[in-house]
Amino acid sequence: MKKKIVSVLLVSTMVVGLLGGCATSGAGGSSDNEKDESADGKVTLSFLNKYPEEPYAQYFEDAVAEFEEQNPDIDIEMENVSDEAIKDKLTVIASGGDMPDIYMSWTGERVKRFARGGKALDLTPYLEEDSEWTDSFLPAFLNNSTIDGSTYAIPYRSGIMYMMYNKEVFETNNYEIPETWDEFLALCETIKNDTEVTPIAFGNSSPWYASWWIGMLNAMMVPADVMDTDYDPSSGAFTDENYVKAVQAFLDLNDKGYFGDHVNSKDYYQVREEFCAGQAAMMLDATPQFTQYDDGMGTGNWGFFKIPTMEGAAGDSGTVGGGGEAWMISSACKHPEEAVKFLKFMTSKEMADKQTSEAGLPNALVGGITEENSTATLADAYKQAEGYTNIADWLDCAVEATIADQYMTSLQEGLDGKSAEDVMADVQKVAAEVKAENE
Amino acid sequence: MNRKGNRKTAFIYLAPAMLVIIVFLYLPIILNFMNSLYKWGAMSTEVTFVGAKYYKELLEDETIRIAIKNNLVFAVMSVVCQIGISLVIAAVLESKFLRRWQSVFRTIYFIPSLLMVTVTGITFKMLYSPSIGLINPILEKIGIDTSGIDILGNAGSAIFGVAAASQWQYIGYTVVLFIVAMQSISEDIYEAAEIDGAGAIQRFFRITVPMMKDTIMINMIIVITGAVRVYDEVYVMTNGGPGRATQTLATYLYQVGFKNDQMGYASAIAFFVFVVTFVLGLFQMKGYDLGDD
Numbered sequence: 001m002k003k004k005i006v007s008v009l010l011v012s013t014m015v016v017g018l019l020g021g022c023a024t025s026g027a028g029g030s031s032d033n034e035k036d037e038s039a040d041g042k043v044t045l046s047f048l049n050k051y052p053e054e055p056y057a058q059y060f061e062d063a064v065a066e067f068e069e070q071n072p073d074i075d076i077e078m079e080n081v082s083d084e085a086i087k088d089k090l091t092v093i094a095s096g097g098d099m100p101d102i103y104m105s106w107t108g109e110r111v112k113r114f115a116r117g118g119k120a121l122d123l124t125p126y127l128e129e130d131s132e133w134t135d136s137f138l139p140a141f142l143n144n145s146t147i148d149g150s151t152y153a154i155p156y157r158s159g160i161m162y163m164m165y166n167k168e169v170f171e172t173n174n175y176e177i178p179e180t181w182d183e184f185l186a187l188c189e190t191i192k193n194d195t196e197v198t199p200i201a202f203g204n205s206s207p208w209y210a211s212w213w214i215g216m217l218n219a220m221m222v223p224a225d226v227m228d229t230d231y232d233p234s235s236g237a238f239t240d241e242n243y244v245k246a247v248q249a250f251l252d253l254n255d256k257g258y259f260g261d262h263v264n265s266k267d268y269y270q271v272r273e274e275f276c277a278g279q280a281a282m283m284l285d286a287t288p289q290f291t292q293y294d295d296g297m298g299t300g301n302w303g304f305f306k307i308p309t310m311e312g313a314a315g316d317s318g319t320v321g322g323g324g325e326a327w328m329i330s331s332a333c334k335h336p337e338e339a340v341k342f343l344k345f346m347t348s349k350e351m352a353d354k355q356t357s358e359a360g361l362p363n364a365l366v367g368g369i370t371e372e373n374s375t376a377t378l379a380d381a382y383k384q385a386e387g388y389t390n391i392a393d394w395l396d397c398a399v400e401a402t403i404a405d406q407y408m409t410s411l412q413e414g415l416d417g418k419s420a421e422d423v424m425a426d427v428q429k430v431a432a433e434v435k436a437e438n439e
Numbered sequence: 440m441n442r443k444g445n446r447k448t449a450f451i452y453l454a455p456a457m458l459v460i461i462v463f464l465y466l467p468i469i470l471n472f473m474n475s476l477y478k479w480g481a482m483s484t485e486v487t488f489v490g491a492k493y494y495k496e497l498l499e500d501e502t503i504r505i506a507i508k509n510n511l512v513f514a515v516m517s518v519v520c521q522i523g524i525s526l527v528i529a530a531v532l533e534s535k536f537l538r539r540w541q542s543v544f545r546t547i548y549f550i551p552s553l554l555m556v557t558v559t560g561i562t563f564k565m566l567y568s569p570s571i572g573l574i575n576p577i578l579e580k581i582g583i584d585t586s587g588i589d590i591l592g593n594a595g596s597a598i599f600g601v602a603a604a605s606q607w608q609y610i611g612y613t614v615v616l617f618i619v620a621m622q623s624i625s626e627d628i629y630e631a632a633e634i635d636g637a638g639a640i641q642r643f644f645r646i647t648v649p650m651m652k653d654t655i656m657i658n659m660i661i662v663i664t665g666a667v668r669v670y671d672e673v674y675v676m677t678n679g680g681p682g683r684a685t686q687t688l689a690t691y692l693y694q695v696g697f698k699n700d701q702m703g704y705a706s707a708i709a710f711f712v713f714v715v716t717f718v719l720g721l722f723q724m725k726g727y728d729l730g731d732d
Contacts, residue, residue: 091697095481113700117482205592207680262569264681265592270571402699413682416594437478 043335044075045342046100048090050325051359052080055291059359067345074338084206094119099330102339107144107155107324108393109231109400114328115152121329124150126340133344140391141324141364153326154343155364156355159286160385161216161321162304164293169197169281170303181220181249181310188258191281201280202259203266204415207408208396210250212284214411215395216307216321217246224316224390233400234438236431238424242314247411248420263415272296286322290378291360304381318389323397324364400438406430468713475706482700493707503708506688509598513605513687514666520606521613521662522655528610529617530643545618548611556608560675563604567591591677594684601685605672613658620654621647660723664716688712 047064051057057080064076079100081089086104093099099119105111114120127134134142137155145153169175173194178184188199204210218227222242230236230243253259260280275283276296284307285293293302309317327346329339345351352363357373362382369382396404410423475493479486497503528548532541551559566573567590575585587593590600624647632642648655670689673679679686679694686694688708696705 088697091481091700095697095702113482117480119482205677205680261586262589262592265564265568265589266570270568274570402701405694405699409680409682412680413594416592416681418682 042073042075043338044077045102045333045335045339047076047078047342048086048093048100048103049078049080050083050086050104052082056359056361059355059361062358063346063351063354067342070345071338071341074342076342090114099332101330101333101335102342103328103330105153105326105328106394106397107141107153107326108397109233109404110397111145111153111326111328112147113401115147115150119331120152121331121333121336121339122150123152123154123329123340126336127151130344133347136347136349136365138364138366138368141326144324144391144393145326153328154347155324155326156347156352157288157325157361158364158368159288159322159324159362160381160388160391161212161284161286161307162381163307164275164283164285164302164304166197166275166278166281166297167301167303168278169195175281177305178308179306181308181313184308188253188256192257195281197278198260198274198280199258199282200253200260201271201275201283202253202263203268203271204263204412205265205267207412208394209268210411210415211395211404211408212286212321213250214246214407215392215398216284217249218243218315218395219319219321219392220307220310220315220317221246221249221313223314224319227315227392230431231399233403233434236399236403236435238403238428238431243427244420244424247414247423250411251414251420254415264412287362287378287381288360290362290375290381294360294375294377299375299377304377306384316390318387319392320385320388320390321394322391323393324391400434402434403427403431468710471706471713472710475703475710478701478703480700480702481697489703493704494711496704497707497711502683502686502691503688503711505683506686506691509685509687510667510669512598513602513669514663516599516602516606517609517662517666518659520610522659525610525613526617526648526651526655529614529621530647532614533618533621534639541618545611545615548614550611551608552612554608556671557675559604559608560672563600563607564591564676567600592681594681597677597681597685601672601676604676605669613662616654616658617651620651624650656723660720663719663723667712667716667719688715 049060051060060078060080064078068074068076090103090105094114094117105114111120115122138158141155141158142151145151145155165177169191170177173191175187175190176183178187191197191199202209202213222230222240226240226242230238230240254263266274271280272283272285272289272292273296274280276293290304307320327343329336329343333339346355347363347365349365349368352365352368353373355361356363356369356378360374360378362369362374362378369379371379392398395407398404399407406429407423407427410418410426414420414423476488476490477486478489478492531537532544537544565571569575569585569589569592574590575588578585578588588596590596628646628650629642632646637645668689669687670693673685673687673690674693677685679690689712692705692708692712695701695708
């Protein structure tokens with residue numbers, strides 16, 4: 001008997017190791033940081049950002065140093081975590097309760113979920129107090145961080161989707177820039193039949209890239225009011241048949257071979273390399289990545305065009321896919337005044353100019369992208385974007401996390417043969433669960 | 440000192456260790472179980488009691504079924520390779536002809552297990568890639584049509600690709616453990632068997648395997664519990680995709696908890712994993728009668 005007990009204990013000891021990471025105790029209060037204010041009255045603010053790689057990292061380090069120089073009594077402790085990793089990291093930190101004072105997020109649902117969970121400071125009073133600051137931002141990006149009239153995040157980077165193309169391929173074959181979706185499809189067919197290159201560079205082993213396409217196609221094909229209802233977790237149903245059509249339009253591109261082979265085992269970064277190496281004719285991307293194409297292909301060897309419009313589609317033609325990145329302040333931050341001061345500094349005209357010219361990250365200010373602070377291509381992209389009235393956030397940032405996850409999972413299965421109806425049936429099922437929980 | 444006093448002293452000495460085990464091992468199991476009865480998330484401040492709802496959900500969740508199947512694939516492949524094949528490799532390396540070269544081979548086999556899973560994961564991801572990889576061109580060379588082969592990209596083959604990479608990495612580790620155990624078997628027994636006319640294969644099954652029972656069992660527990668909680672290989676190579684094809688219990692748990700923010704459900708999955716490994720462990724202990732000799 002005793003032996004049995006001993007062995008039971010032994011076994012449980014052995015297997016319990018795997019539970020280590022999962023057993024957290026509820027929503028703990030944020031731990032008191034004694035170091036917040038050191039003896040000499042210096043205020044320390046922690047700052048979680050997402051640019052560990054060059055040329056971005058250097059710009060942010062310089063910017064922080066400059067702010068500290070101007071404000072000797074404030075100390076900014078910046079930590080940089082890469083793009084994919086920060087999504088998980090923020091959730092993990094949030095569950096531990098110890099949020100950084102200032103942290104980065106994408107505009108849209110990702111900001112709103114922090115706000116709903118009480119992790120974000122309502123910045124409305126600060127924005128109301130300083131209307132000059134408020135009015136300096138492109139409204140579409142500030143609006144995407146607002147729920148019920150309260151704004152929770154300050155946008156610093158804007159992104160607008162365009163189709164990149166390889167100029168050499170287009171010029172040698174005398175292809176014209178497609179303006180409508182039908183022309184676009186016809187062009188893809190021609191490229192597929194006449195040349196060695198893949199019509200569109202696309203890879204989906206990291207499934208967020210498909211969500212860009214679907215976010216864009218939804219905006220094109222689904223009526224704007226339907227989309228507004230569905231993207232809200234408390235009322236989303238995704239039953240409109242146009243969602244199925246959007247998924248079908250996307251899957252068609254794959255079925256017809258315009259994406260090339262084996263899309264589920266390549267990721268965005270790999271296909272971008274392929275595109276830069278001249279193996280593909282077009283690629284969907286957004287303005288913040290323009291510098292990557294300058295570096296990868298050389299300025300002048302690539303161009304961009306507006307996402308072709310779909311004639312007769314039910315969506316709002318003034319809407320373009322894209323999204324912003326924004327900084328938020330934790331609701332537990334002990335020095336909100338200083339944190340706001342830092343954000344004002346970082347989004348000032350002067351710093352925004354530098355951010356764009358030095359790091360190549362387009363700022364989110366009205367008239368913020370000019371020939372002076374950016375390349376001619378980027379300035380042109382923002383000039384052309386003036387025709388758009390609305391920004392549809394990247395789908396994975398626009399809808400509730402569980403729905404976004406189901407969307408991306410099912411789209412991967414769709415590229416592996418699942419039908420568009422079944423993809424949307426999966427999404428509808430999860431949306432119904434989310435709706436029931438949020439009502 | 441009398442017997443009673445002895446026992447008391449023993450308890451005093453054991454107390455700190457017991458306390459650590461209780462606080463860091465048993466308490467979390469209980470807390471985790473309690474957490475699984477509530478609906479809560481990292482982002483939301485609401486905590487509502489839902490009882491056994493998540494356990495019911497768990498039984499109906501198709502992804503859980505996929506995950507269990509994948510863990511089984513991992514377990515079977517791991518036992519075959521890391522116990523079966525590595526035992527054979529160890530025996531071959533221990534054989535008289537190869538003993539001179541043993542250290543060379545041992546090192547070669549052992550090196551992969553020193554690498555980080557991230558490194559092997561990314562390496563294999565590249566090897567498997569149909570566009571930049573090495574596997575497809577090799578298959579092409581030996582006359583196989585590879586146009587439909589995309590090991591990590593096709594739902595049907597992805598989990599085998601991931602599991603195979605894991606075998607490559609860890610086979611050398613168990614080989615070394617087995618060699619060590621084999622070296623402790625007395626040479627006399629083999630000599631006696633040889634005189635009695637036992638062949639190499641007979642010697643392997645009649646002497647080596649029974650004499651190494653304990654080592655095999657320990658490795659079996661390590662390999663199988665490892666297969667049940669496999670996480671990093673999948674995370675690096677496919678992140679559960681394509682679709683849900685390579686989702687394992689641990690990756691699904693992580694996704695539910697930290698991506699979808701359903702901590703209650705994640706806790707229920709964690710408890711389920713605990714029960715599974717616990718039962719597996721019990722069975723193995725019983726089957727091998729550990730400690731009875």
